[in-house]
Amino acid sequence: MDRFRRNLMSSQVLIKAENLSKRYGDCLAVDNISFEVFKGECFGFLGPNGAGKTTTVKMIHCVLPPFSGELSVAGMSVFEKPREIKKMIGVAPQEENLDPDFTVMHNLLVYARYFDIPKIEALRKAEELLKLFQLEEKRNVIIDQLSTGMKRRLILARALINEPQILLLDEPTTGLDPQARHLIWDKIRSLRKQGVTIILTTHYMEEAAELCDRTLIMDYGKIIEEGKPSDLVKKHAGEEVLEVDFDAKVMKTLQKRFPEARLEVLSERIHVFTSKPHGVFASFLKESSSRNALIRNANLEDVFLKLTGRRLRE
Amino acid sequence: MKLSRHVISGFSLPKLTYRVWKVWHRDWDVFTKTFKVNFFPPLLEPIFYLLALGFGLGRFVQPVEGLSYIKFIAPALVSISMMYSSFFECTYGSFVRMYYQKTFDGIIATPVSLEEVIAGEMLWGATRSLISSAIVLSVVASFGLISSPLAVLVPFLAFLNGLMFSTIAMCFTSIAPNIDFFNYPGFLFITPMFLLCGTFFPLTELPPFMQTFAGTFLPLTHTVNLTRGLIFGNLETSLLASLVWIAIVTLIFFILSINLMRRRLIK
Numbered sequence: 001m002d003r004f005r006r007n008l009m010s011s012q013v014l015i016k017a018e019n020l021s022k023r024y025g026d027c028l029a030v031d032n033i034s035f036e037v038f039k040g041e042c043f044g045f046l047g048p049n050g051a052g053k054t055t056t057v058k059m060i061h062c063v064l065p066p067f068s069g070e071l072s073v074a075g076m077s078v079f080e081k082p083r084e085i086k087k088m089i090g091v092a093p094q095e096e097n098l099d100p101d102f103t104v105m106h107n108l109l110v111y112a113r114y115f116d117i118p119k120i121e122a123l124r125k126a127e128e129l130l131k132l133f134q135l136e137e138k139r140n141v142i143i144d145q146l147s148t149g150m151k152r153r154l155i156l157a158r159a160l161i162n163e164p165q166i167l168l169l170d171e172p173t174t175g176l177d178p179q180a181r182h183l184i185w186d187k188i189r190s191l192r193k194q195g196v197t198i199i200l201t202t203h204y205m206e207e208a209a210e211l212c213d214r215t216l217i218m219d220y221g222k223i224i225e226e227g228k229p230s231d232l233v234k235k236h237a238g239e240e241v242l243e244v245d246f247d248a249k250v251m252k253t254l255q256k257r258f259p260e261a262r263l264e265v266l267s268e269r270i271h272v273f274t275s276k277p278h279g280v281f282a283s284f285l286k287e288s289s290s291r292n293a294l295i296r297n298a299n300l301e302d303v304f305l306k307l308t309g310r311r312l313r314e
Numbered sequence: 315m316k317l318s319r320h321v322i323s324g325f326s327l328p329k330l331t332y333r334v335w336k337v338w339h340r341d342w343d344v345f346t347k348t349f350k351v352n353f354f355p356p357l358l359e360p361i362f363y364l365l366a367l368g369f370g371l372g373r374f375v376q377p378v379e380g381l382s383y384i385k386f387i388a389p390a391l392v393s394i395s396m397m398y399s400s401f402f403e404c405t406y407g408s409f410v411r412m413y414y415q416k417t418f419d420g421i422i423a424t425p426v427s428l429e430e431v432i433a434g435e436m437l438w439g440a441t442r443s444l445i446s447s448a449i450v451l452s453v454v455a456s457f458g459l460i461s462s463p464l465a466v467l468v469p470f471l472a473f474l475n476g477l478m479f480s481t482i483a484m485c486f487t488s489i490a491p492n493i494d495f496f497n498y499p500g501f502l503f504i505t506p507m508f509l510l511c512g513t514f515f516p517l518t519e520l521p522p523f524m525q526t527f528a529g530t531f532l533p534l535t536h537t538v539n540l541t542r543g544l545i546f547g548n549l550e551t552s553l554l555a556s557l558v559w560i561a562i563v564t565l566i567f568f569i570l571s572i573n574l575m576r577r578r579l580i581k
Contacts, residue, residue, distance in 0.1 A: 024581055063422050065580065083425045091423040097416035101344040110343065114336055114424035162424075 014039045014166065014197050015060060020069035022055050022221075029055045031221035032069070042188070042198040044212035044229075046205070046300075048308050052221040053201040054094060057168050060199065061089045073166070087115065090164030092155045094171045094201075098143045104154055105130070105139040108161055115162040122161070129157040132187070149180035156184065166197045173207060185210060205300035209233075215300075219308045229300050236306050237298035242272040242281040244293045257284060266305075273302065328429040328572040336426055337434025338441070340417075345442075356399070356446045360391045360453045367514065368457075379516055381546075388459035389542040390513035392450045392468060393475070396541075397534055399446035400439040400476035401504060404483035405496045408435050412487070418579065432575045436480040436568065443476020444469050454545075462547025471544065475537045478560050481567035482533070488574035507534035512542075536560050 015037040022030040030052040037043045045053040058064040059071055062082035071078045073085045099107050105126060112122035130136045133153040138146065146154065152172065159167060169188070173181040188211055192198055202208055208215050209229045217225040217232075225232060244250055246268045254263060254272055261274040274280055281295045345352055368384030375383040411417040422428050448469050454460060486499045507513075510520065511534035517525055528535045536556035543553045 061423060063419075063580070082427070086423065086425045089423075093419065093423070095416060095419070097420040099340075099417055099420065100415055101347070106343070110340055111420070111424065113339065114333070114421060114426050116425070 012038055014074055015199070016070075016072050017056075018070040020056070020059065020071050021067045022052070022059060022064065023067040028221050030059070030066075033218070033221070033223050034069075035216055035223065035226065037197065037199060039197055040192070040195050041213040042192050042200060042211050044208040044215035045199070045201040045218060046203065046208055046215050046304060047201075047218035048203065051218040051308075053218055054170055056218075057170055057199065057201055061091050061168055062086055087162065088165045089168060090159035090162060090166070091168045092152075092159040092170065092172055094174070096151050096155065098151060098154060098158070100143045103140050103142055104135055104146070107143065107154065108158055111158050112161045117162065125161055125163075129160055133157045134183075149176050152176060152180065152184065156187065160191075164196065166199065167191060169198065169200045171202055172200065173202070173204065181207075205304050209300045217304065217307055224307050225303075232303050233298050233300055235303075237273055237302035238275045239278050239298055240274070240281055240295050241298050241302060242270075242284065242293070242295055244270045244272075244288070246270050250288075254284075271302075273298070273306075325573050327569060328433060329427070330430055330433050333426045334430045334434045334437060337421060337431050338438045340421075341435070341438040342441070352445075353449070356395060356449045357453065360395065360450045363387070363391055364453070364457055384457070385459050387514055388454045388457070389545045390538055392447050392454060392472075392545070393534060393537045393541045394508055394513065395446040395450040396443040396472045396475045396537060397479050397504065397507065400443040400479040401483045401499075403442045404436060404439040404480040405487055405490075405499065406493065407439075408484065408487050409490055409493055409496070411435075412579070413493070428576060428579055429572050432484060432572050433568075436477060436484055436571070439480030439483065440473045440476035443479065444472045447472035447476075460545050462545060464544045464547050464549070467544050468541060471537075471540055474560060474564065475533075475540075478533055478537075478564040478567070481564055481571050484571035485567060485574055488571060488578050507532050511535040512538045533560065533563060 013036045015035075017036075018034050020030060020033050021028065033052075033056070045056060047053050055064065059066050059078065060073060062078050062085050066078065074088065076084055078085060099110060102110060108126035108129060109119075109122050112125065113119075117125065130139055133156065135150060135153060135157065138150060143151065143154075156169075156172065159169075167188075172188070173184050176184070185207070188198060188200070192211075198211075200208070200211060212229055214227060215229055215232065216223055225236075227235070242254075244254070246265055247270075251263065251265075251270060254261070254270065258272060258274055258280075260276075261272050264271045264273070272281070285293055285295055364384060364387075367387055372383035372387075377383070378386040418428065418431050421431050451460075451465065451468050455465070483499075486496065490496060510524070511517070511528055511532050513534070517528060517535065520528065536559050539556045540553055540560075543549055
């Protein structure tokens, strides 16, 4: 009975990392992290550049061996079954690595071959993906002639050629215009609905809030916070944020009026964070004479900046 | 005990499966798409050599080892094509795919392993050698410079020789900081072999220590010996030594190159 329950539990956990570390020379890129990803969820790795997100993702799909700790995917250790793990994963890397020697269509077909997908099946699947990502007209175009957005779509299409159970998306929308970004978001949402487990790294907080069921915030190789985006916002940034143009007098008034609140000055604006519920700033806004005062909903970016600081990393 | 399997830098024998051929197939697909570019240079280049050195310079040269000069250099041209095509495929070609195109990164995200990628690249280098030498061989044959039916075995030899040069090339690729680096092996390793390994004059004309050096350390010497043996049908027992030499060197560099590439790419 106990064993049965354990099996049931572990079938829910698709990816499990325990005390996972990765070292490059003297640099500890991932420092003793543990986390679990459940089947069917969209799980986001957030963090500034160099936080260890990409390294973690690369360890999951078995192209980087962990330095220490345990990491398993669908119950298989990355040390023992890399091929089996890679078979069930689709990867859209951060760095564009489409094959420039081939056309759009041929990129998909050659990639399918690496997965042992028979030619007829590959053709059918490739057609389907070109349609899904609106690349049908580009099928015979060489990669160099595609726009950034098209390349991104093709990378995503390529990641789906093996009908993966897990999709790893490393900054899937970096450098895209809003149209292309929304198209990719739509595809991610519909894949998730079909039951694909999605792992996403991003430093766009809006993206994480839109797509992720749970997120994990990393910094300097460590996990500094973990949870549902909405819970994290509530916990660290409250419900509402008041923003006012910076002025020493206003600052003092605010401190007096909201003694429990956290005040931060960011690009000549005062941001007031409070754990009090909605409406706490409304009366202040009415009375206030200061220009450009506004109340907005707290968001994940507030959380991110609070936890990882404002200093530039690179 | 638990930590030991995390240590990855150890030297080991590569574990390869049939997936090696998927990497080979990828390179083959590119080759056939750019067929004309790949076909004409190896066809025309030996003709220039035969015209310039064979007919031009050859007029002033007395018979070498009982052969007209053009006949003497014909097997060398076939050998040189094996060396150039495979060596440059696995230096410049592989480096571009690894470093600029990130092709290897794309492939290792699939069930194909890095070891298989490298092995596939080298088998492709060997195939390039086979193709190029077959083209040169047919040019040489059309000039009537082949005197033994054993010459049909040259493509097989070309594959083995190409594999040897590919494995050596891949070792250079594994340590190349940038693409200009290949000037070193190009000018200091390939060019001396092109000139000195019994190609355009008999090895015996070299000072004795150079003969020993070329016979011991320069692979092309053995390639030329074997090719000449097949094209003229003189199978001496010394050729067996050359064949064994090539087999051993290929095996050593095959294992070494894969280990060096793993160290470079899997940190």
